[in-house]
Structure formats: C-alpha cells, structure tokens
Amino acid sequence: MMKASGTTVYLLRGYPRGQVIGLLGLMFASAVTEGFGLLLLVPMLAVLTGDGAKPTTSPDWLSSIGGSLTLAQLLVIFVGLVVLRSVINHFRQLGGQRFEMAVVDRLRARAWNALLHCEWRVVSKRRQSGAASLLITDIDRIGFGANQVLRALATAVTLAGIGLAAFALAPLLALAAVAGGVLVLLAYRRMRARATHLGEQLGKAYADVHQQFNEGLGALRVIKSFGREDAAAARGTEAISGMRKVQIAFVRDTGLSQIALQSGGALLLAILVWLAIERWHVDAVAIVPLVALFARALPLLGALQQAWQNWANAAPAIASAMALIEEAEAAREPEPDDACALPVLSDSIELRALGVHYAGRTKPALADIDMTIRARTVVALTGHSGAGKSTLADVLSGLIAPDTGSMAIDGQVLDGKARRAWRGKVAYVQQEPVLFSGTVRENLAWAEPGASDAQMVRALGDASAQFVLALPDGLDTRVGDGGRALSGGERQRVVLARALLREPALLILDEAASALDAENELAIARAIERLRSDLTIVIIGHRGPLAELADTIVTFENGRISGSAG
Structure with missing residues (x-):
C-alpha cells in the first residue's frame, strides 16, 4: 500500500502546478489573516486599559499599534481582516472542491x-x-x-x-x-x-x-x-x-x-x-x-x-x-499502427500446436490444436461445456494470444500489433445479445460510426432484421435499457446486423441462437445461408438449423480436438 506521503504526492502530481501553488497561497493567506486578527486583541486591550497595561513580552511593532491607532480604527482593521479571510476561505474551498x-x-x-x-x-x-x-x-x-x-x-x-x-x-x-x-x-x-x-x-x-x-x-x-x-x-x-x-x-x-x-x-x-x-x-x-x-x-x-x-x-x-x-x-494490448499490415483472410486460418493455459488451473484450456479453416466456409465447433470452444473463439477473434503454438491468417502469424489489427476484421455475436440504451440507429452506428442509412438497411436485410423498418420510428426506434423493448429474437437479429455492418472477414456465432425459438433460429439460419459465400463463419456449440449449414464440424473434449467431420 502507498504511504500517505507518497499518495499525496501522486494526487498532487497530476494537478496543474499553478493551481496547486494558488491553493497553497490561499491557505497561507488565510493563516496570516487569522493570526494577525487575533494579535490585534493586544493593541485593543492596550487602548482600552491604558498605556501602562501594554504587555512587556509583545514585540515593539505590536505595542506601537495601540499608541498610533484609535479603538475605532483597530476595530475597522479587525472587521476587514475577518471579511478578507472569509473571501480567501471561499476561494480556497472552491479550489479544494x-x-x-x-x-x-x-x-x-x-x-x-x-x-x-x-x-x-x-x-x-x-x-x-x-x-x-x-x-x-x-x-x-x-x-x-x-x-x-x-x-x-x-x-x-x-x-x-x-x-x-x-x-x-x-x-x-x-x-x-x-x-x-x-x-x-x-x-x-x-x-x-x-x-x-x-x-x-x-x-x-x-x-x-x-x-x-x-x-x-x-x-x-x-x-x-x-x-x-x-x-x-x-x-x-x-x-x-x-x-x-x-x-x-x-x-x-x-x-x-x-x-x-x-x-x-x-x-x-x-x-x-x-x-x-x-x-x-x-x-x-x-x-x-x-x-x-x-x-x-x-x-x-x-x-x-x-x-x-x-x-x-x-x-x-x-x-x-x-x-x-x-x-x-x-497487460495493455499493443496498439495497431498504419505500418501494420492488416490480415485479409482470402485463403485460410491455420492453427498449429496451439495451446492456452489460464493461471491457477492445472489443465490447459486448449492443447495441441491443429486445424485449418478455409476462407468462405462454415465451421461448427461442438463439445460439452468447458471443452474449450469459447476459448478457441477468443483466440480466433484475436482477444487472447495463444501461450504455445501459433495462429496464422493467409500465412501471416498473428502476434502483437497484427493480432490487435485482426480484431478489426472480426465480428463476434454471443449468446446474450448486448444492446445499448438508445435507438437502433445508434446501436448499429456504434460498430461502424460512419455507416450510412443505406448500409444499415442492407445489414438489417442480411441479418433477417427487416422488421425494424416496419416499426413506427424505423431506425430511430428506441430499444430501451439493454434492448428490452425488443423480443429476444429481435435483439439477436439487430446484434447480427450490427456485426455485419462492419463487413467482417470472420463472423463468430457463440451459442448465438441457442436461446431463441424455432422461428427466430430459422430466420438467423437463413441469414447465415445467404452470407456463407461472402465471409468465413464459425458457429460454436449449436445443433439444429445453424449446425446443418456447417461444411466442417469439429468436436472438442477437455481442450483437445476429439473428432472432425465434413
């Protein structure tokens, strides 16, 4: 823990030096006016009691005030000092706040x-x-x-x-x-x-x-x-x-x-x-x-x-x-820069001897993962809860770096700034749709701030979310806190539209339709079917219409690949 003196220095260090000096000056001025105001009691008493009662222990300049000023003048000075100190304290308190x-x-x-x-x-x-x-x-x-x-x-x-x-x-x-x-x-x-x-x-x-x-x-x-x-x-x-x-x-x-x-x-x-x-x-x-x-x-x-x-x-x-x-x-992530070549994903994603180990756990979350995901194909990752599917999704999206092995996009190994840059080409849709309080337009623009209405309408169409356009306020419909004004299926389709608006190279659906009814699940499956020729799609832990779209199904168990079909 920081000591009080070190903490105080840290707090003061980021504050403008001139304002710190000003605050200290106001404190000093307040102390001076209070001390001098109290000292005026000495000459006041000397005036009231006569010259013979002046204290012999007081300094000459203080004793002389009683002889050169009248009681009225001393009282005026005293009141002036009190007023001055009050004003100084006002600005000191304001500065302190x-x-x-x-x-x-x-x-x-x-x-x-x-x-x-x-x-x-x-x-x-x-x-x-x-x-x-x-x-x-x-x-x-x-x-x-x-x-x-x-x-x-x-x-x-x-x-x-x-x-x-x-x-x-x-x-x-x-x-x-x-x-x-x-x-x-x-x-x-x-x-x-x-x-x-x-x-x-x-x-x-x-x-x-x-x-x-x-x-x-x-x-x-x-x-x-x-x-x-x-x-x-x-x-x-x-x-x-x-x-x-x-x-x-x-x-x-x-x-x-x-x-x-x-x-x-x-x-x-x-x-x-x-x-x-x-x-x-x-x-x-x-x-x-x-x-x-x-x-x-x-x-x-x-x-x-x-x-x-x-x-x-x-x-x-x-x-x-x-x-x-x-x-x-x-643990700050490296920032991408203009000199960092952005991976395209025109050929494949390759994982070689890839492993992920979390601190405090005896078993690795992923171990010895070797697989290739071809561009513009649909891959389904299946397995029991805790098998490592979501951890692999974090690796594929560039959220975490593997502890062992490597991940490469079109032969370019993702590490450091390249991994951070790759995230700009990935769209991630999780099981629980996340919408922010505001309008549909604001939620879509959050992912792609410069998007036009035409781009938003196209993304809604691609996500089977045309229902938005039929709402009374259309794109300006307010979704409520967390999107509560929409049904679960509607929220998920708006979230999918937001993901598609950024035109990703890789779309990851993490249990994205597992909590939806058959009608909404089918609507999302139809949207994915239309998109499969344009981008690479990874579907995690799902059975039914979405899994049926997969070109390849990879099964995980205890952080390892236990089977592959397709």
Missing part, C-alpha cells in the same frame, strides 16, 4: 481506460461487480481523501500561523503549547492505523453490496419466477448491514478520539495558563489574546486529527485503485 473533482475524474478515467485496453484474459478474470465498486465508490472515496489532505494541510498552516502569533506574545508558552499539541497528535497513531484497517473493510463491504445488487438485477426474472424476492431482499439487507457496521465503527472511533482530544487539549490549555500566570509571570494583557489563540487552536487540532483519520480511512481505496490500474496497464 475542484481539486477533489479533478482527482476523481483523472483516476476514474485512467482506471477505465486501463481496463478497456487491457488484455482480455487479464480483465475477464476480474469480478465485474468488484470493478464497478472500485470505479464508482472507491474512487469517490479517494476524492474525499484528497479533500481531507487539503483540509489537513490548510489546518496545519493555520495552526502554524497561530503558533507564530503566540510565539510573538510569549515564546516559552508558545513552545510548550506546540510541544503539547505534537505529543497529542502522536498519541493517536494507533487510532489512525485502526482507521486504515476499517477503510480496508469498508472497501470490501462496498464491493459486497455492489455484487449483491448486480447479481440481483441480473437475475430479477429468475428471482420472481421462483418466488425468492424475500430471500434476495434479505441478502441485500445483510450486505448493507455489514457496510453500515463498518461505517458506524469508524464514526464511533472518530467521536471517541475527538472527546479525548478536546478533553486533553482543554486540560493542556488550563495547565499552560496556570504556568503562564503563576510561574512564568506573563503580562495579564497578553494572557487574554493567548487564551483566545489557544482556544482557537484547540478545535483546529481536533480538525487536523479528524482529517488525518479520514485520510487514513480512505487510503486503502487508492491502494486498490492503483493495484487495478497497474495490473491493467502492465
């Missing part, structure tokens, strides 16, 4: 970008709800922590200003007060360590809540059909209760630390005042402003401790975020 937002936006964008460009085999092993919790909740906690860093820094600067003001009045007393304050803060190191531990627990609790609701929303139909609403509600309530217990524990610890800090600080203040009067014989006129300075410092000391504790609680979130970012960036 912008800083917090910038930290959140920068980290969230970096984490999301890292996940999007990460190798599939790395990102696919992560739990979706965990990644969502980190992107949404944990990074917000980091922003709050960053704000607490600024708050602690501003408070420390203000305390330093108050300390200097006290030193100007009574150096010995000021040094004793500073030493006492430092000892009080050091005494709370264990409390901050516990705050860090609770922060780690809170991150896990947030992830658990996200998982429960993510799974529940995805299984809502099943939950209702089985009549398990109460059980699902109980699991959600249990997850929330666990999160609240951690939050309450942190609030309780914070409250107890504040009670002890305020009580200890008040005791320290009482002891120092007694020593100042009875032992060090500090002037009576200086005692009042000193008491005012220390009384102002006491809640600030509590605020500094609380900000520090809040930061310790948020620190584990940045450790989690940086772990995800560093892992994803270390």
